[in-house]
Amino acid sequence: MTPAPTAPAAPTSRRRLRMALAVVATVTTGLAGVAVSANAAVPTPAPGWSLVWADDFTGAANTLPSAANWIIDTGTGYPGGPPNWGTGETQTYTNSTSNLSHDGAGNLRITPLRSANGTWTSARIESVRSNFKAPAGGVLAIEGRIQMPNVTGDAALGYWPAFWALGSPYRGNYQNWPSIGEFDVMENVNGINRVWGVLHCGVAPGGPCNEWDGISNFRTCPGSSCQSAFHTYRFEWDTSVSPQQLRWYVDGQQYHTVTQGQIGEPYWSQMTNHAGYFLLLNVAMGGGFPDGVAGFTTPTSATVPGRPMLVDYVAVYQRGGGSTPPPTTPPPTTPPPTGVRDAYSTIQSESFNTQSGVFVEACSEGGQNIAGVGNGNWVRYDNVDFGSTPPRDFVARVASGAAAGVSGLVEVRVGSPTSTPIGSFSVANTGGWQSWRSVPGNVTTPVTGRQTVYLTFTSGQPADFVNVNWFTFRR
Numbered sequence: 001m002t003p004a005p006t007a008p009a010a011p012t013s014r015r016r017l018r019m020a021l022a023v024v025a026t027v028t029t030g031l032a033g034v035a036v037s038a039n040a041a042v043p044t045p046a047p048g049w050s051l052v053w054a055d056d057f058t059g060a061a062n063t064l065p066s067a068a069n070w071i072i073d074t075g076t077g078y079p080g081g082p083p084n085w086g087t088g089e090t091q092t093y094t095n096s097t098s099n100l101s102h103d104g105a106g107n108l109r110i111t112p113l114r115s116a117n118g119t120w121t122s123a124r125i126e127s128v129r130s131n132f133k134a135p136a137g138g139v140l141a142i143e144g145r146i147q148m149p150n151v152t153g154d155a156a157l158g159y160w161p162a163f164w165a166l167g168s169p170y171r172g173n174y175q176n177w178p179s180i181g182e183f184d185v186m187e188n189v190n191g192i193n194r195v196w197g198v199l200h201c202g203v204a205p206g207g208p209c210n211e212w213d214g215i216s217n218f219r220t221c222p223g224s225s226c227q228s229a230f231h232t233y234r235f236e237w238d239t240s241v242s243p244q245q246l247r248w249y250v251d252g253q254q255y256h257t258v259t260q261g262q263i264g265e266p267y268w269s270q271m272t273n274h275a276g277y278f279l280l281l282n283v284a285m286g287g288g289f290p291d292g293v294a295g296f297t298t299p300t301s302a303t304v305p306g307r308p309m310l311v312d313y314v315a316v317y318q319r320g321g322g323s324t325p326p327p328t329t330p331p332p333t334t335p336p337p338t339g340v341r342d343a344y345s346t347i348q349s350e351s352f353n354t355q356s357g358v359f360v361e362a363c364s365e366g367g368q369n370i371a372g373v374g375n376g377n378w379v380r381y382d383n384v385d386f387g388s389t390p391p392r393d394f395v396a397r398v399a400s401g402a403a404a405g406v407s408g409l410v411e412v413r414v415g416s417p418t419s420t421p422i423g424s425f426s427v428a429n430t431g432g433w434q435s436w437r438s439v440p441g442n443v444t445t446p447v448t449g450r451q452t453v454y455l456t457f458t459s460g461q462p463a464d465f466v467n468v469n470w471f472t473f474r475r
Contacts, residue, residue, distance in 0.1 A: 001085065001086075001162055001164065001284065039312055040313070043143075043315070049318065051315060051316075051317055052140075053127075054316065056312075057107055057311060058102070058106050059104075060104055061101070061103060061104025062101045062104070063097070063101060063102050065100070065102070065125060069127060069128055069129075070127060071125065071127070071128055071359045072093075072125050073124040073125065074093050074095055079462050079463060079464055080461075080462055085124075085284070087284065087287040087289070088287040089160065089286050089287035090287070090299070091119075091120035091122045091285040091286070092120070092121050093124045093282070094122075095123075096121070096123075098111065100123035100125065107311060107312050110125075110161070111123070111283075111307070112159065112283050112285050112307070112308075113305050113306060114303075120299065123283070124282030124283075125282070126278050126280045127278045128360050129278065130171060130275065130277065130278035130361045131168065131277075132279065133237075133276035134244075135320065136321050137239060137240050137320055138239060138240055139236055139320060140237045140316065141234055141235065142165060142183070142279065142314075143233070143234040143235075145233075146309060146312065147230045147309065147310040148191075148226045148227050149161055149191070149308060150227045151227065151304055152191035152225075154300070154303075155303060156191025156192075157298040157303045158290050158298030158300070159189065159283065159285065159307070160187070160189050160284040160287060161187070161188050161282070161283045161309040162184065162280070162284070163184075163279075163281055164182065164184040164185055164279070165235070165277040165280065166277060166280065167180030167274055167276075168274060168275045168361060171359065171361055171433075172372055172433050172467065177204075179201070179202060181271025181272070182200035182214075183237075184196065184197060184200070184214070184216075185233050185234070187289070188226060189289050189290040189293050190293055193225040193227065194218045194220055194221075195218060195221060195231070196217070197216065197217055197218070197248030199215045201263055201268075201270070202263070202267040202270075203267075208264055208267045212288075217248070221250060230310070231251050234249040234250075235247070235248055236249070239321065240320055240321070242260075243259045243261040244260040244272075245258070245259050246258045246259075276362075279316075283308075283309050286298045340385050340450065341383055341384045343384050343453075343473040346471075346472050347384070348368070348469075349468040350367070350369065350370055352370070352379040353380050353381060353382045355370070355379040356377055356379075357373075357374070357378070358370045358371065359372045363469055364434040365397075369467050369469040371433065373464055373466050374462065374464040375460075375462060376458075377457045378417040378456040380417070380453070381455075384450065384451050384452070385450045386450075388448055390443070390447050390475075391443050391473035391474055392443060392475060393441060393442050393443050393474050394440070394443060394472065395439065395440045395471065396425075396439055396441070396470070398427050398468055399432065399433055399437070399466070399467045400427055400432075400435075401429060401431075401433035401435075402428060402429050402463060402464065402465040403429070404429070406428065406459070406461045407426055407429075407465055408457055408458055408459030408460075408461075409426055409458045410426075410427060410439075410466060411423070411457070412454070412456075413454040413456055414451045416454070417456050419454075422444060424441050425440065427465065428465070434467070436469060440474075455468065
């Protein structure tokens with residue numbers, strides 16, 4: 001989804017305005033409703049390939065996707081990021097099962113809805129794991145079996161389903177697109193029987209990827225239309241050839257290729273030499289891409305709500321090269337929720353029992369850290385045992401790439417995320433979101449025994465201001 005010209009620093013991989021006239025004539029009419037298709041299991045890797053990660057969406061009907069695998073984005077933009085997700089889309093994303101849920105038949109549904117007052121809601125999720133990357137001398141494949149919203153013609157105006165990947169440095173920054181890279185595995189607008197594959201990179205506007213458009217190609221879906229049936233959309237990043245290649249497929253048929261030589265340096269390295277990519281699935285309504293294709297603002301009064309994108313599975317495969325990248329969701333390093341945590345041992349930030357507003361990412365010091373942390377966010381840790389002697393202070397391992405003038409408090413509270421803090425410290429930019437330092441904060445209220453501990457975060461600015469790797473208490 002590609003950023004609007006007014007938001008040059010945000011990912012908005014979906015705005016191919018220069019294609020608009022060529023595409024408008026291809027709009028077709030089809031049957032309304034959702035086609036029923038048998039669920040398919042995540043395919044067994046082909047010879048020479050290994051499965052890196054997958055979600056088969058086999059949850060019970062009307063349940064949310066796995067929190068171990070997915071972060072649910074809400075609202076109209078990231079905290080501190082561009083409005084309307086940088087694309088001009090008009091809907092608000094929610095975590096309601098009306099917009100996002102398993103269907104009970106092995107699929108995930110993302111359903112745009114329109115309220116009585118005309119406002120739209122939908123859903124967007126992104127993988128917790130953010131280190132999907134081609135191994136040196138090997139190939140990475142990102143694949144999904146998806147049925148686009150089964151709606152066409154005027155009733156489809158504004159529908160914008162997508163399956164894509166963003167470079168991990170975008171998390172917590174929101175000002176480094178498109179240099180960190182974006183791979184749009186599947187995009188579609190306005191119910192047209194076509195799939196777009198797009199690369200975003202370099203600088204905007206212009207640059208090696210012709211931003212804001214990106215380097216793209218499209219084709220009709222083989223056999224049944226994209227809207228009436230499931231199709232398999234696949235992207236491959238191949239480092240086993242020179243120059244390296246990026247390739248796009250639908251149902252095994254290749255339709256788009258970009259080579260390392262087309263992009264050149266430093267831009268190729270900027271999008272390939274970081275920790276990797278995270279995956280996204282969403283259905284937007286309106287915005288630069290569907291508006292540009294239609295030639296007017298979408299959605300319209302003719303647009304019909306309630307047509308979901310169905311996702312059968314998402315899988316990441318690897319062939320050749322080094323070993324499979326380590327997962328970014330290892331087993332917790334502290335006891336399970338019914339166990340006891342020692343307050344005076346290291347408590348890994350990602351081992352929380354629940355959270356509000358943060359996500360987990362790979363940490364440069366090993367393991368994981370919590371990120372995307374800003375004003376009003378919190379994380380909860382159950383059964384923290386302080387014993388009979390209260391702590392004198394606590395220490396947290398933190399990093400920040402916050403902009404000048406952005407800072408906030410890391411606070412410790414017990415019992416409730418709104419109780420009076422028992423200790424805190426202030427933090428601002430440390431030199432980068434993975435530039436770690438250990439910062440102490442005095443504990444001003446004695447606490448003993450077994451407690452529910454909250455790390456809470458307070459700032460006078462809306463932007464994210466800190467990442468946390470671990471914390472501990474000291475007597």
